[in-house]
Amino acid sequence: MGDDNIIHSGGCHCKCVRWQVEAPSSVVAWSCNCSNCSMRANTHFIVPSSKFKLAAGAEQFLTTYTFGTHTAKHTFCKLCGITSFYFPRSNPDGVAVTVSCVDPGTIIHVETRYYDGKNWESSFEQSSISSFSKADNN
Known part of the structure; x- marks a missing residue:
């Protein structure tokens, strides 16, 4: 959204999974109605994998759930x-960061866009979501 990138920190509720992500202070987040995102009310922004760093020791607390095409890797704290x-199906070269899991103070604005995950293929074709994991977009 035109801002210079800054470092955001965040993680899970118990703080065993911690990470840092390089992204603007104003982000475009996606609210998806697929069966998984809608049940979790997961609104997320997407960054290139190279801009995401998992903290040392955090991986031991992660587990992964997949379904459907098994392309998306839904990680969560054990x-x-x-x-x-x-790791979203729409952006296999990126990471989807849950907005509400970013520590307070670094995100100043969230533009929410809607993704029709119930009609994934047509929504993918009509949206610009795949561009958000490209390094030159962020």
Whole structure:
């Protein structure tokens, strides 16, 4: 959204899974109505994988759930169950970061866009979501 990137920190509820992500202070987040995102009310922004860093030791607390095409990797903390980030089907070269799991103070604006995950293929074709994991977009 035109801002210079800054470092955001965040993680899960119990703080066993911690990470940092480089992204603007104003982000475009996606609210999806697929069966998984809608049940979790997961609104997320997408960054290139190279801009996401998992904290040392956090991986031991992660587990992964997949369904459907098994392309998306829904990671969550084994202890508290929170999905603070995952690897989306729409952006296999990126990371989807849950907005509400970013520590307070660094995100100043969220533009929410809607993704029709119930009609995934047509929504993918009509949206610009795949561009958000490209390094030159962020």
